[in-house]
Amino acid sequence: MAIAEPITQIAPDEPKLEEMEIIYQRPEAVAETYTHYCPGCTHGIIHRLVGEVIDELGVRERTIGVSPVGCAVFAYRYFNTDGVEAAHGRAPAMATGIKRAAPDKVVFTYQGDGDLASIGGNEILHACARGENITVIFVNNAVYGMTGGQMAPTTLPGMVTTSSPYGRDVKLQGAPIHITEMLAMMPGVAYAVRRSTHSVAEIRKTKKAIKLAFEAQLKGLGLGLVEVLSTCPTNWRLDPNESLNFIRDNMVPIYPPGDFKVHDELKKRR
Amino acid sequence: MAIAEPITQIAPDEPKLEEMEIIYQRPEAVAETYTHYCPGCTHGIIHRLVGEVIDELGVRERTIGVSPVGCAVFAYRYFNTDGVEAAHGRAPAMATGIKRAAPDKVVFTYQGDGDLASIGGNEILHACARGENITVIFVNNAVYGMTGGQMAPTTLPGMVTTSSPYGRDVKLQGAPIHITEMLAMMPGVAYAVRRSTHSVAEIRKTKKAIKLAFEAQLKGLGLGLVEVLSTCPTNWRLDPNESLNFIRDNMVPIYPPGDFKVHDELKKRR
Amino acid sequence: MAKELWKGNEALAEAALRAGAEAYFGYPITPQTELLEHMSRRMPKLGLTFLQAESELASINMVYGAATVGARAMTSSSSPGISLMQEGLSYIAASEVPAVVVDIMRGGPGLGNIQPSQGDYFQMVKTAGHGDYHAIVLAPSTIQEAIDLIYDSFELAFKYRTIVTILADGSLGQMMEPVEMPEFKEWPEERPGWALTGAKGREPHTISSLYLGAENLEKLNLRLQKKLAEIKANEVRYETLMTDDAEFLIVAFGTVGRIAQSAVRQARENGVKVGLFRPITLWPFAEEELMAMTRRVRGVLVAEMNAGQMFEDVKAIAQGRIPVQFTGRMGGTIPLPDDILPALDTLIDSVRSRNGNKPEPTRAREVSA
Amino acid sequence: MAKELWKGNEALAEAALRAGAEAYFGYPITPQTELLEHMSRRMPKLGLTFLQAESELASINMVYGAATVGARAMTSSSSPGISLMQEGLSYIAASEVPAVVVDIMRGGPGLGNIQPSQGDYFQMVKTAGHGDYHAIVLAPSTIQEAIDLIYDSFELAFKYRTIVTILADGSLGQMMEPVEMPEFKEWPEERPGWALTGAKGREPHTISSLYLGAENLEKLNLRLQKKLAEIKANEVRYETLMTDDAEFLIVAFGTVGRIAQSAVRQARENGVKVGLFRPITLWPFAEEELMAMTRRVRGVLVAEMNAGQMFEDVKAIAQGRIPVQFTGRMGGTIPLPDDILPALDTLIDSVRSRNGNKPEPTRAREVSA
C-alpha cells in the first residue's frame, strides 16, 4: 500500500533533521501498511508495542504471529513477520501446532476478549495448562468490536451493548470474568499480568510486560500472557480520549492492572 | 432389567427382619437397573450419593440429570429421574438450556474429568461465569475411563496411561490442572469443593457436599460444583481396594479435598 | 395489514417470536448478528429466554437442552458458526427433539468474508454432521417469504420432532423490504408427551442419542428414515414462474431464485421461452416435480452463489435426458441477470447445436446486450 | 518382506510414520484410539511431535498450525469428532495447506455407538464444513490398502496443498490382518516455499483464509476449483472385480467393498454374471469409469453401511439408464453377503420384469440359500 510522502510541519527555527538523533521511529517489525482500525483505537498502540519488543529482542526474522478473528483479524498484515490467521478462538491451538512443529520459532498470538475469553476459552486454558512456550497478547476492550459491539464475557456490569440493550445484568448474564487471574493459576504459565493503554505511563508498563512475556518464551519458561485493557471508541460511542478515561474510570476498578504470576527467572532480570 | 430375588445369608441366630429398623436401603432416586461399571468403580458410589441427596431433598420428581460422554454415559438410566445424554463436554451448555427453559426444574450434570476438564472446559467455565443455577458433579479419576485409560488433563505427573506410555511428562504434556480451584474464582459459582471416595469418612463428606451443591441451586445462589476423586480400577490396573489407596496416597496430595468457595447462605446452615 | 419495512435478520427474529419461539441461544457473527440483537431487545420484554452463548458450540447444545424440555428453542448463525454446530445438530437429530436453526450464509471456505453466499448447501442439505439424517431445509428468497417460512418452522419441527433450518444468505439478512408481519401464534400450555418435565407420577423420561448395540441403533435409523420418507411425502415446497410454455428452465434457490426472476422476465422480453423453478424446501427437494419438468423442457440452467452444489442434485434428477448447465458466482459476488443471461444463451446454443440446429440468427443475448 | 499381523488403527499409524508424518495431534475416541496410542508410543522415540489435544477442535487447529510451517501433520478421529473439525477443515482447505485426516467411522447420528459405519460419506465427500471445496477422500477396504493409501497421503497433500482424508470404518480400525509394512520415506530437509519459516531475508509470508471483498474471495475459489479439477483429472482410483462380462454390477467402498467381493464370488458360483466396482477415491469419484460401466450392465446394486449416501452419486452417474438399487445396514451392522445377495436378486428380478422377461426359474438366491 502506498503511503504518501511524509510532510513535516516546519517550525520557524528550522530544525536540521540530519543534525538530530532519531528518538523514535516505526519499528521494523511493524509493517508500513495502513491499518483498518478506527481512529484512536488502541489496538494500534498494542501492535506498535509488540513490534518494538520484537525489534528489541532481535527476533523478527524468526517470529510467527497468529492473528485472531476479531478486529485484529488482519494483524498478520501489520507485522513485518510471518503470520497466520486462526479460526475464532483457536489461536492458542494453532500456535501450539506451530511451536511444536517449529520450536525454534518465536510464536505469539494476538487475541481479543471475545476470541480468547469467550469462544476460545478452552484453547487458551489448555495451552496454559500444557505450558506451551508461546506468548499471548490478550486485548480486552470489553466488547466484541468487530461484529459491532456485542456483549463479551468481559463487558462491565450494567454496560449497554448491542446485545445487552438494557445493560449487562449480572444475574442473567454473569459478572465479568477475570481470565488472566484464572489462567495465572495454571502451572504452565510463566508470566501472567494485566496492563492498560489509558495513559503514557501505562503504555510504557505494557511494553515492559510484553517484553517479559516474549522473554519467558525465549527462555523456555512457559506461556507468557499479557492482558491489555484497550479501547473501542466506535462501539463504546465515545471519542478516543474519552475512551481512555473510560478505561481509567470504569475498567481499571474492575480489571486492576497487576502481576498475577511472574516466573522467578523473570523476576531476576528486572 | 430383571434383578434376581434378594438372597439373604442368614446368620445362626436368625434375625427377624420385620422386627428391625431399616437403616439403609436403595434410594428411590437410584434406579434398580444394574450398572455397567466395572467392579469396584466408585462411579457407583457417587451415583448412590446423588440419589440419596435427591431423595432427602424431595426433588426427585422435578429433577433432570444430564449425563456426560464418559463411563457415566448411561447415568440417565441409573437415576429414577428424567434425564438426558449430552455431547462430550457439553453437559453444562445443555443444562443451561434446560434450566433457562424450565427454571422450576432441578438440573444437575454428572461429568468426568475428560468431559469437564478437557473437551468441555469452555462450557463449564462459562456456565460458572454466568452463575447458572445448576449442580455439577465432577468425577475426577485422572484418566479417560471409557475409551480405555488415556491421559486426561488431570492425570498425575509420571503416571503411565495408554496415551502417555512413558509416564506423563509435565514438560511436554503439562501438569495436572486444578479446575475446581480455578472455577471457584468465577463470581457465578456459589459452591465449589473437592471431596473423595477413598474412605467411609470421605464418602460421607462427599454426600454432604453434594447436598450443599443441590441446596445452592434450590436457593438460587448460583452454580454448585463438587469435584469427587474417584477410582478407575480397570485402567489403573489396580484392584478396587488398592485403587482407594491410590487415591489416598497419590491423588489426595495433588488434589487435596477442600472448600474453595462456599456461599455465605450455605455456611449459615452448616 | 399495512406493510412495514423490515431488515431480513430482524424480520426473521420477530417472525420467530410471533411463531412462538420461547428460547433463543446464539453467538454474534456477521451477517446474522442483527437477528441475535433483535432477540436481545425483544425477548426480555416478552418474558422469554434470550442468552448470548460463549460460542456456537454452546448455543446449539443449549438449544438441544431447551428442546428436551419441550421448549420452542432456536439459534442462528452463519457458515463458520454452523460448521461448529455439526456435532450438536447430529445429536439433536438422533435424539428427535425439535429445533429451529437459521443459517445466514457468508462466503467461504474458511474465514472467507461476510458477503452473501450459498456455500452451505451441501453442509445443510446433504447432512449436518455425521450419520444419516436430514433437517428440513427452507430457503426463502424474499424477506416476506423468510417470515412466512420461519412462522411455520416450529410447527414443522414439533410435528416431526426434527430440525428445521432456514437457509438464507447475507444479502437477505441485511436487506430491507416492505413486508407484513404475522400475529403471535397461540401454543398450548402443555408440553408434548415426550418432553422432560420431571418424573412426577410417571416413569422417568430419557432423551439420548446413544444406542449401544448395532441392532438398537439400526432401529433408530430405520425410524429416522421412515420419518424422512414421511416428510418427503408431505412437505415439499417449490415455486415456478412461467414454466407452462417454457423450453428452457432456470433452477435457483433463495436470493439467486429472486434474481433469476428478473433474468427470466428479461429473457422473455427477448422472446426466449424460459421459466423458473425455485425449490423452497431444499430438503426435501421437489425431485418429482422437477423431474416432470425436465421431461418437458430442452435444457436446464442452474444458478447458484457457489461452485455448483444444488447443481449436482439437479443433474441427478435430469438423468442426462437434457443438458443441465451451471452458472455461479462465489466468494460473495451475487450473480445478477447479467451473469445468468449469457449462461442461458450458452445453454440454448448447446441445445441447438446438439440437436443439429444451427444457432438461430436472433439470439436472446444479442438483443439484450 | 515377510507379512506381519497388524491391527488396522496401528497399521495406519505406523504407515503414516513411515510415510513421513512429523506431527500428530489427536483426541481419544473409539474406535480409532489405538491410532493415537500407537503414535504416543512411537513418536517420542522417533523424535517426532505427538500431542494429545484437549479436543478435536483443538487437534484440527493444531494440525492447521503445524501445517503452516510446512510440517507433515495429521490427526485422526471418528464421526462425532470429525463433525467437530468441520470448521477447522474448511479453514485448512481455504488456506491451502496440506493435512492428513483419518476418520474411522462409527454409528450415528449423535452419540450413536462405536460399531462400524459409513455414515460420514456425505460429511467428508460432499464437503467438510462450509464453502466450496473437497478433500481427497481415500477409502481403503483392507489393512494393506489402508497402509498403502496413507503411505501416499502426504505426497498427495503436499502436491496439491490439500486435505487428504482416509475414510474407513471401525471394523477396519479394529481388525488385524497380515500385511507388509513399507520402509520409511525420505523427505527433503527443506520446507516448501510457501511455508512459514520466519521472514529472514525475504518478505513476510502470511497464511490466511480471509479474503475481504467478494472479488478476492471469488479468485481464491476459482483457484480452488481449478485445483479440484486437476485432482479430478489425475487422482481417481478404483478397483473392479469380474466386470468384463458382468451383466450386473455391485458398487461398494471400504469394508463393504471387500464383503461385496465375497458376495460377487458367491453369486458367480451360482451363475450370476455380476461384477464389483469399488471406488477407492471417494472424491474424486471415478465418475467416467463408472458411467462407462453402467452403459454395459443391466443393473447396479449399491451396498453401503449407511442409508444410501454414495447411492445418490451412483444414481446420478447412471442417469436413469438402468435400475440402480440400494442395500444397506445402519447403526453398526455390517452388511454381509447374506444381505447383499437377496438385494442382488431383487435387482435382477426388477430388471427382468422391467425388460418384460419373466424371472427365470433358477435364480441365484434359490441355489445359494
Place this chain on the structure above:
Amino acid sequence: MAIRGTVVIESDRCKGCELCVHVCPQHVLRMSEGYNARGYHPVMLDETENHCTGCSVCAVVCPDVVFTVYRMPRKARARAA
C-alpha cells in the same frame, strides 16, 4: 450373642469388588465361592455369632447398592440382652 443388626444382600447386583469386605468393622463379610448370575463371586454375610452391628459402613462403600441394612431397635435389643 444377641442380634444387633444384619444386612440383606442382593447377590445378583454384587460385582465382587470386595470393598465392603475391607471396611466392615466386624469382619463379617466374605466372598462366596460360587458365581452369581453375572459371573462374579458375590459377597456373603458370614456370621457364626451375629457380630453385624448394622453399622451400614458396607452400604456406604458399596458401589452397587447391594446392601439393605437392618438394625434392631434399641428397645428390642435391650429386651434381647
Place this chain on the structure above:
Amino acid sequence: MAIRGTVVIESDRCKGCELCVHVCPQHVLRMSEGYNARGYHPVMLDETENHCTGCSVCAVVCPDVVFTVYRMPRKARARAA
C-alpha cells in the same frame, strides 16, 4: 528558543484521533483544518517557538505510528544555547 526536538508527521497515516494532542506536554500539536488522503484531519506540529522537546510522548500514544521523533543531541543543544 533553541531547537530541542521535533517530530516528523506522516500525515496520511494519521486518523485524526487527537490522542497525541491530549498528551503532548508542550501543547505543540493540533489538528489541521484540511483533510488527508483518507479523509481525516491530520495532526500538525504548530510551533512558533520550537517548544517541542522530542519527548516522544506523542509517539507513545499514537495508535497509527505517525510520528518519527527527533531530538537535538545534548552537545548540539549546548552549542546552540
Place this chain on the structure above:
Amino acid sequence: MEKSIIFSGFGGQGALFAGQLLTYAALDAGKHVTWIPSYGPEMRGGTAHCTVVVGDEPIGSPLVRNPDMVVAMNLPSADKYEPIVKENGLLVVNGSLVKRPIHRYDIDAIVIPANDIAQDYGNIRLANVVMLGALLAATELLPLEVVEQALEDHLPERHKRLLPANKAALHEGAQFARTMLPTEDGFRARAEKK
C-alpha cells in the same frame, strides 16, 4: 419501471439513512422497494453505502452492478461509483468535498455543495438530506412530499427537534438541483456525443 440508486459516503455522513428515507417513501407510495447496505468491517473507517431499488413489480435483485443513480457524498465514493453509473444515469456529487471535475460525459451529473448548504441550516449532518432533495428533484422517482412524510414518520426520536431543519434542507437541495438542471451545463453535463 425499476430504478436503482446507490447512496455512499463516509461513515457518519448519513448515506445509509438517506437511502432508508427513500425506501420508506417508496413503501408509502405503494412501490416495491429493497434497501441493502454495505456491512461489516469494511465500514471501519471507510465508506458506507447502500443500494435502493424501487420498482412497480417485485424486485429481483436488491443489488446491481450498474446503478441508475449514485449519490456520492465524498471523494472516495465519487471515485468508486462514477465509473459504474449506468449510461445516461445520474450522479449526484457533494461539491463541498469533491473538488474535481466529473469525468464521464455519458451520464447526468449534479454537483451540489451539500455540506455548505447543510451548514446554512445549522448542521453539517443535514448534507445527506440536501443531496436526497437534489436527487428527487432531478428524477421522477418519487414526489418530494412523500419523502417529507417519511422524514416525519421515521426521523429517530432523538432527532425529532431537527425535523424542520431536515425538511428545509430537503427542499433547498431540491431547489438547488432544479435551478441547475435546465441551465448550467457545467453541472448538468449530458453527453454531447449522443
Place this chain on the structure above:
Amino acid sequence: MEKSIIFSGFGGQGALFAGQLLTYAALDAGKHVTWIPSYGPEMRGGTAHCTVVVGDEPIGSPLVRNPDMVVAMNLPSADKYEPIVKENGLLVVNGSLVKRPIHRYDIDAIVIPANDIAQDYGNIRLANVVMLGALLAATELLPLEVVEQALEDHLPERHKRLLPANKAALHEGAQFARTMLPTEDGFRARAEKK
C-alpha cells in the same frame, strides 16, 4: 476353504489372545486370515469375543453372522453363540463353567473342562490354550505344530516362562478332544435327524 471361528469368554479369560494365536498361526501357514475383536464399553464387566476368519483366498468379511465354529469359555458366551453356530458347525464349550447340556443337535459339540485341565498345569489362565488345542484337534484348521510355533513367537515376553505350560496345555486340550471325538456321543452330539 474359508472358516470362521468366534472365541468368547469373560474379560480376562484370554479369548482374544486365543484368537490371535490362531491368527498368527494361520499367517505362518500362509493362509489369508482376519481377526476382529469386540471393542469398547461393551467389554466393561461383560464378555469379550473375537472373530477369526481363515481362508485360502482374500477374506471378504471379517465378521460373520453364523460362524463355522465357536469357542465358548463361559456360560453367557455359550448362551449367546450356541444358537448362531452354522449348521454342522462346531461348538467348543468350557465344561468347567458351563454346567448345562448343549441344546442343538445339528452341530458338533465338545465340552471340555478347560479350567480344570488348566489348573492341572498350574494356572487357570491356560484354559484358553486348552480350548484352542481342542478346537484344532477337532478340525482341520491348522496343524497343532504351527500353533505351537505361534505360541513361541507371540507369547508376551512377561509370560515367556509359562511357555512349556502353555504348550502342554495346548496338547492336553487336543488330546482330550481326540479321545472324545470318535467315542463319547454325549460330548460329540452330531444331529441325529440327518
